Amino acid sequence: MVQRLRDRWERLRTGSPVLGAILTLVSGTATAQAITFVLQIFIARVYSDTDKGLFGIYGSITGFVITFAALRFDLTVVLPKDDRSAKVLERLSRRCIVVSSLLTSLVCMVGATVLRDHYHHSEQLMWWLMISGVTVFLVAQITNVQYWLTRKGRFGDIARNRVFQYTAVASCQLVAGLIMHGGLSAIIIGTITGQLLTLVFLERRVPELHEPRDPEAPTMREMMRRYWKMPLLNGPNVFVDSIRNNGINLFIGAASVAALGQFQLAWSTMQVPVSLISGSVSQVFLKKLSDAEPGTMAPLVRAVLWRAFLAAIVPFALLYLLAPWLFPLVFGPTWDDAGYYARALTPWLFMNVLTSPISNIFVVTEQQSRLLAFAVVYCAVPLTWLWLSPLPIMQTVFVLGMLMAVMLVVMLCMALLTARRYDRTGGRDDVR
Template sequence: MSSSIGRRVAMWRRSQFLRHVLTLLTGTVAAQVLVLVLTPVLSRLYSPRDYGLFSLYASLVATVTVVAALRYDMAIMLPRHDADAKVLKKGVTRLIIAISVGATLVCGIGSPLIARALGKPELAPWLWLVGLSIFTLGEISALTYWLNRRSNYKAIGINRVLQSGGTALAQLALALGKITGVGGLILGTLVGQGTALLTLRHKAREVRQGLDASEESIRGLFGRYRRMPLLNGPNALVDAVRTNGINLIIGVVYSGALLGQFYMAWKLLEVPLALINGALAQVFFQRLSVMERGTMFAFAKTSVYRSAVLGIIPFALIYWLSPWAFPVVLGAEWADAGNIARALVPWLFMSLITSPISTIFVVTETQHLMLAHALVYTAVPLSLLFFLKGDIVSNLTIVSLAMAVILVAFTVMALWVGHRFDRGLDPKAAVLEG
C-alpha cells in the first residue's frame, strides 16, 4: 500500500501538467487572499449601491471586451510557429485598439442616454472610461494567451496577483483619500488593470520581436483562423449577454442596491472557482491544443472528476455558512448577499466542473454545439429573472437549479465530442449519421 502511494506521489512530482497547475494556483491563491483580506474593509467604505453601479459599468465593459479581438486572441495558441503567433498577436492588438476607440466615442457621447436607460444618471460621467477599460482587459487577455502558449505560467500567476491585489489596494487608497462611490471603484480597477498590463507587456516582450521571421501577414492569419470570429465569437457574445444581462435585469427590475448584493455574492463565490479552475482551465487549453487523437476523452473525464472532488467541500461549506458569514465579515448591510450566495451554489459548483472542458469545442472546431448550448444557457436565466415575481433570493434559487441541470447536459456533450474526436469522427456529422 505504502509503495503504491509512493509511486503515485513520484508520478505527480514528474507530472508537467500538475507543475503548471500548481504554478498558476500559487499566483491565484495569493491574488484571492489579498481580495479576501481587503473585501471586509472595502465593503464598509463602499455601499451596496456603489457596487451595484460599478457592476453596471463593468457589465458594459465586459460585453464589448469579449469580442474586442473578435476572438482571434484565442487563436494565438494555435499556429505551429511562434513567428506566426507573434504576427497574429500584433493584429489582435490593432483590433482591440480600434474597438476601444469606438467604444469610447459611443459610450462617451451617448453617456446621458445610456445612463438614463439604465435608470442610473449618476453613472454618465464615468462612461467615458469604458474604452480604456476595454483596452486594458483585451490586451491582458491577448498577452496571457501568448504566455500560455509559451508555458510561462509563473508570469501569468504574477499578473493575477497584480491585477486582483492592485485593484483592491487602489480602491482602498482612493476611499481613504475621500474618493468613494462608484468613481473610486472604477478608478481603482483601472489602476490595478493598468499595473498588471504594464508588467505583462514586460514579461511578454519577446512577442514584439522577430516579427519579420514569419511569412504570413496579419490578413492571411486572420483568414486562416476565420472560424474564431465566425464560430467562437457568437459563443463569447452570447455568454457576455447572459452574464451581463443578469446584472442589467437585476439593476433595472429590482434595484441598484440588490444588484450590489448580487455582485458581492458572485464576486466572493468566484474565489473557490478561481482557486481551483483558474489554473486548470489555462493548462487544460494548452494541453488540448496539442493533443493527439485517442487521449482527449480520458483527459476530459479526469478533469471532470478532479474538479468535482476539489470543489465539493468548499461549496458545501459555502452553502451552510454564507448566510451567517456574510453579515458578520462584511457588515450587517450585506445580509442579502449571504442568502444570495447560498442560492447560487448549485450553479457555480457545476460551473467549476464545466469551465476547463469547455475549450474542447474550440480545439475540435465544434463551436456550433457550444453556441446551441449557450443560447439555451442565456435564455433561461434572463427569462426567469425577468418574469418571476417576488423575492430575489427565491428567484435566484430557481435560476441556479435550472442552470445546474443545463451544465450537467453540457458536461455530457463535451465528453461525447471528446470521444468522437478520439475515434476520428466528426461531431458535426453525428446528426446525419443518426
C-alpha cells in the first residue's frame, strides 16, 4: 500500500514539471506547517497573550520594513535571461537589505521612548526594537536567496529550507520560553536564533552566490537602470500592503496588547491552510506567468483560480464552523477569544487563497499602476474602519473580515480583466 502511494506520488511529480514543482513545495509546506502547529500547542502554554501581543508589535514594525527591504530587486532575480545578471541582482538586493536593516534600528533608537509610551510603557519592547534590524536582515535575506532557488527551479531545496525554517523558529521559541519562563525577551531571542540558523542552512546550499564577481557581468548600476521600475512602480504596492498588514496589528495592539495576542494566534493558525494552498502555487506560477505567451494568460489564471477554490472551500468551511470550539481545546482555555477571531478572519483569508497565486500577474504584465491604485484603497479601508469603529474589538474584526473579502473579489475581477487584455493586445516588454 505504501509503495503504491509512493509510486503514484512519483508519477504525479514527474509527469508535469509544473505539477511536480507544486507538489514538492506543497509537501514541504505541509510538513513545516504540521510541525509548527504541534509546537504552537506547547508554545501557547508557555507564553501569555500579552507576551504574544508585544511580540506582535515587534513583528509588525520589523515586518513593515522586511517586505520592501530589498527595494523589490529580490523579485527581479528570476527575470534576466542569464545567471550573471541574476547574481548581480542578488548582490544588489543584499546591499539594499543591509542598508534597510541599519536604518530600521536607527529609526527605532530615535523613536524609542515614543514607541515605549504608546505601547503600554513596555521597557523590554523599547530595547528590543533598537536591534530590530537584525530580524529585518535575516528574514529579508532568506527571501532573497529563495528567489535565486526559484530561478534555478530548485524547488526541493526551497521545500527543505521551509521545513527547517518553520521548525527552527518554533523550536527555539519553545526552548527559550521554557528556559526563561516566557516573556517578550524569550520569544524574540528564540525567533532570532531560529532565523539565523535558517539563513546559515540556506547560504550553505548556494555556494555559487558567493563566488567572485564575473568580470563580464553587468554592474549593479547597470542593473538598477534596467530594472528601475521595480522599486518605483512595484515598490509602492508593497509599501502600501505593508502599511495595511502591519497597521492592523498596531491598531489592535494600541487598543489592547492582550487582544492582539489572541488575534495573532488566530492569524498564525489560519495561515496554515493559506500557506499550504496558496504559497506553493504562487511560487511556481510566478515563473509560469512570466513565461506565458499571449493567448494563454487568461486560461492559465482561470485554471489556477479553480484549483485554489477546490482546495480551499472545505477546510475553510470547517474552520468557520469549528474554530471557536477548537482553539481553547487545542491551545488551552486562555485562548478562547482566538477561536472567534479565527472565525472572523475566515472569509478574508479564503479570498486571499484565491487571489495570492495570481497577484503577480500585474507585475509580469507591467500593470503595477493598477495594482497600486487597488492597494491604496485596500489599505485605507481597513485602517479607517479600525480607527473609526464604534464597536467592541471583536465585532470590529468580524466586520473587518467581511470588508477585506469583498475587496479581494474586486481584485480577482481586476486580475481576470488584466489577463484578457494581455491576451488581446499581444504581449509585453521586459520590465525596465
